[in-house]
Amino acid sequence: MGSLIAADLVIAVLAAAGWLGGGAAAAARRRLLALALAGFALLATVGRAVTVTALARAGWWFAAEKVLIAGPLTLAAVAVAVPRLLRAGDIRSVAVPLLFAGYAGSGALLVTVLHGYPASAGAGLLTVAGVLAATAVSWRVLGARPSGTVSRTAVAVAVGALVTGTGLAVAPAAAPAVTHDHRYEAAPEVGEPTRRFTLTAGTATVRVSGRDVEAWAFNGQVPGPELTATVGDVLEVTLRNRDIGRGVTLHWHGYDVPNSQDGVPDVTQDAVLPGQEFVYRFRADQVGTYWYHTHSVSDVGVRKGLYGVLVVRPAPATGVDVTVPVHTLAGLPLPAPRTEPVGAGTPVRLRLINTDSTTHRYALAGTPFRVAAIDGSDLRGPTPLADTAVLIPAGGRYDLVFTAPATPVALFVDGRAVYSTGPVSAETDAWPVLDPLTYGVAAPVPWSRFDKEFPLVLDRGLDLHGLLPRYAHTVNGAADPDIPTQVVRRGDVVRFTIVNRSLVVHPWHLHGHHVLVLSRNGKPATGSPLWLDSFDVRPGDVWEVAFRADNPGTWANHCHNLPHADAGMMLHLTYS
Amino acid sequence: MRKALVVVTTVSLFAYVLQFVFAAVGAFTKPAGDGAFALHSVTGMAVIPALTLLTVLFAVLAKAPGRLVGLALLPLGLVVLQALIAMLANSLTDASGGSTPFGLTVAGLHALNGIIAVHVVVAVHQGARKLAQPAPVAATRVAVREGEPA
Numbered sequence A: 001m002g003s004l005i006a007a008d009l010v011i012a013v014l015a016a017a018g019w020l021g022g023g024a025a026a027a028a029r030r031r032l033l034a035l036a037l038a039g040f041a042l043l044a045t046v047g048r049a050v051t052v053t054a055l056a057r058a059g060w061w062f063a064a065e066k067v068l069i070a071g072p073l074t075l076a077a078v079a080v081a082v083p084r085l086l087r088a089g090d091i092r093s094v095a096v097p098l099l100f101a102g103y104a105g106s107g108a109l110l111v112t113v114l115h116g117y118p119a120s121a122g123a124g125l126l127t128v129a130g131v132l133a134a135t136a137v138s139w140r141v142l143g144a145r146p147s148g149t150v151s152r153t154a155v156a157v158a159v160g161a162l163v164t165g166t167g168l169a170v171a172p173a174a175a176p177a178v179t180h181d182h183r184y185e186a187a188p189e190v191g192e193p194t195r196r197f198t199l200t201a202g203t204a205t206v207r208v209s210g211r212d213v214e215a216w217a218f219n220g221q222v223p224g225p226e227l228t229a230t231v232g233d234v235l236e237v238t239l240r241n242r243d244i245g246r247g248v249t250l251h252w253h254g255y256d257v258p259n260s261q262d263g264v265p266d267v268t269q270d271a272v273l274p275g276q277e278f279v280y281r282f283r284a285d286q287v288g289t290y291w292y293h294t295h296s297v298s299d300v301g302v303r304k305g306l307y308g309v310l311v312v313r314p315a316p317a318t319g320v321d322v323t324v325p326v327h328t329l330a331g332l333p334l335p336a337p338r339t340e341p342v343g344a345g346t347p348v349r350l351r352l353i354n355t356d357s358t359t360h361r362y363a364l365a366g367t368p369f370r371v372a373a374i375d376g377s378d379l380r381g382p383t384p385l386a387d388t389a390v391l392i393p394a395g396g397r398y399d400l401v402f403t404a405p406a407t408p409v410a411l412f413v414d415g416r417a418v419y420s421t422g423p424v425s426a427e428t429d430a431w432p433v434l435d436p437l438t439y440g441v442a443a444p445v446p447w448s449r450f451d452k453e454f455p456l457v458l459d460r461g462l463d464l465h466g467l468l469p470r471y472a473h474t475v476n477g478a479a480d481p482d483i484p485t486q487v488v489r490r491g492d493v494v495r496f497t498i499v500n501r502s503l504v505v506h507p508w509h510l511h512g513h514h515v516l517v518l519s520r521n522g523k524p525a526t527g528s529p530l531w532l533d534s535f536d537v538r539p540g541d542v543w544e545v546a547f548r549a550d551n552p553g554t555w556a557n558h559c560h561n562l563p564h565a566d567a568g569m570m571l572h573l574t575y576s
Numbered sequence B: 001m002r003k004a005l006v007v008v009t010t011v012s013l014f015a016y017v018l019q020f021v022f023a024a025v026g027a028f029t030k031p032a033g034d035g036a037f038a039l040h041s042v043t044g045m046a047v048i049p050a051l052t053l054l055t056v057l058f059a060v061l062a063k064a065p066g067r068l069v070g071l072a073l074l075p076l077g078l079v080v081l082q083a084l085i086a087m088l089a090n091s092l093t094d095a096s097g098g099s100t101p102f103g104l105t106v107a108g109l110h111a112l113n114g115i116i117a118v119h120v121v122v123a124v125h126q127g128a129r130k131l132a133q134p135a136p137v138a139a140t141r142v143a144v145r146e147g148e149p150a
Helices: A002-027 A031-058 A060-086 A091-115 A121-141 A148-170 A298-303 A562-566 B002-028 B034-061 B066-091 B101-132 B137-147
Strands: A195-208 A211-218 A227-230 A234-241 A251-253 A277-283 A288-293 A307-313 A320-329 A332-334 A347-354 A360-365 A370-374 A389-392 A397-403 A410-413 A416-420 A452-463 A470-475 A486-488 A493-500 A506-510 A515-520 A535-537 A542-548 A554-559 A570-575
Touching: A002 A031, A002 A060, A002 A091, A002 B066, A031 A060, A031 A091, A060 A091, A060 A121, A091 A121, A091 A452, A091 B066, A121 A148, A121 B066, A195 A227, A227 A234, A288 A298, A288 A347, A288 A397, A298 A562, A307 A320, A307 A347, A320 A410, A320 A416, A347 A360, A347 A389, A360 A397, A389 A397, A452 A486, A493 A506, A493 A535, A535 A542, A554 A562, B002 B034, B002 B101, B034 B066, B034 B101, B066 B101
Parallel strands: A195 A234, A227 A307, A320 A347, A452 A493, A486 A570
Antiparallel strands: A195 A211, A234 A277, A251 A288, A288 A307, A320 A332, A347 A397, A360 A389, A360 A410, A370 A397, A410 A416, A452 A470, A493 A542, A506 A535, A506 A554, A515 A542, A554 A570
16 A cells, blocks of 8 residues: 555656656657657556545545545646647647646645645645646746636636635634643552652763763663562652753653653643653553653654663563663664573563664564563463564564573564574574464454544645744644644543555554554454554554543653654644 | 846756755765755755746746746756655665665665756756857847747
């Protein structure tokens, strides 16, 4: 599907270039060249009809503006250009019709690239105005003046379209975004802390692969200290900021804390500025592998090293229990490779964490293994896997378990050995990748109806609402802070349909809740129930996920490719 | 106005030279972060399109022949194409975000398209300089010819 979106774009470019080239060739009286290019453009236009039909069959989200805006423009272009071509005596007389077709194709292409979903009347009218204006200018420049009626009509339509389109485009958004009224939720009483930690954020120089790197670090180390707890503990984490001027917070990624402890600046708390502190308290009642990171200027902060591991165990660890938080710090991969001998028969749990903004590929060589948990939730009936890689989305966690064999095993991340029990040489690049939607034993979905449905169509588009225009990452055609807040009531069963129209992966992350995967691209999930907090919505993907609204507050709901979140792909979900 | 056209095409050429320099800056920045190509992106998506529009405007105001106006417009299409190629190349990665041979092939088109755009701007610049010179007899004849039917 992703490649279909790309192919459609390429064909649209070829068609527009063909019409424009044909027009230019006709203007230069290059008859054969003009005919050849126009024929090529016509062929590409027919090809585009095929790709757009295929996209529409995959989902209306993928094809809306192509059918509603590009469709009529293309039909008009073909209707004007082709008859002129067929009865042209002087090839120069078809220059303007061919250029018109080219402008129509280019305009439609710009709508897809700059505006996207949903198709709007404003964008359509502005495109019509642009196409007519460009055609009128070409007409004058090429010297063949149109008749008075034609040019007056064209000018009237262009001006009308321009005025109406601009009016519609700059009209204020229908629904206001979340109002930050600075009345944060009160922290609930959790009892006397049994595990206390202090994390001090500050600039630091850390050594990675033999190089000194300027980083932002908790307690001077990257990653920050590993926070561990056993079920029943009460955690108290004091966050101090020494010198991070842009502020820090702690967000417990994947750990569903009460809203007041979620660490989202301006939504659940104020950012902690240099010299200030904030105390987080919550119960260790959710077993699994999690991580923490700053949510204040999170794109820069996490990349520079403000992250660490949080593990909650059901009981003190037995066997070998290793956390592998993968990160890229200043272009250098973390963690440093580690080798430790493990006695045959020892149970091993590898807690794989992806703290980067893009997907990583993990391959465990030398032993069969099971994926015991994903995003902190145990899987149902995981079967042994061998010579199979797993792809972990940005922010995601997989727990791999196995019994150590007598021979060495090694974990490779993107081909680099990160953890091993001895020397292993294995070529893992060609291994198949595990699809978690078909892994393990299914259980029925606990809900039969959904109280609230929200579509989330992910795309790119021009955002003109800020101080400077930007090419934003958008949700339903809007960018933060203009994306309407999703409002739910406590107890609602909520379904998200997440559609990726763009050409890049968007790892989706809802705070405060785990979502159950219902289906991907129309195919229901048939494996173990998957309760995820971070999942990759690939280009062309349509994911249906659901959750019960059982954690009141205002929650961030965003793409965990943090530069994308920073560029607009961030909204909020709140309880009424 | 013809002088202004020469000036703006000269500035455009200079911007293109800088653009190649910025591409090299991006390619050799260590570590290669998202910001490595910031200068290249801003020049390509704001400065060059603005200069192209100025060129077209001055070409029209200078009553340049349609051929020159068309040639001046061409970089606009090439720039849009250039951004699209970059977007496609960046998206044609494997599952964990690594580059693929096909993606790199598409990325190669980004360089080729850049070379084509430079040649077009050089041609526009030469056309503008010719236009600014006192019109020789031959040029006038061509202009007359254009108005006649073929």
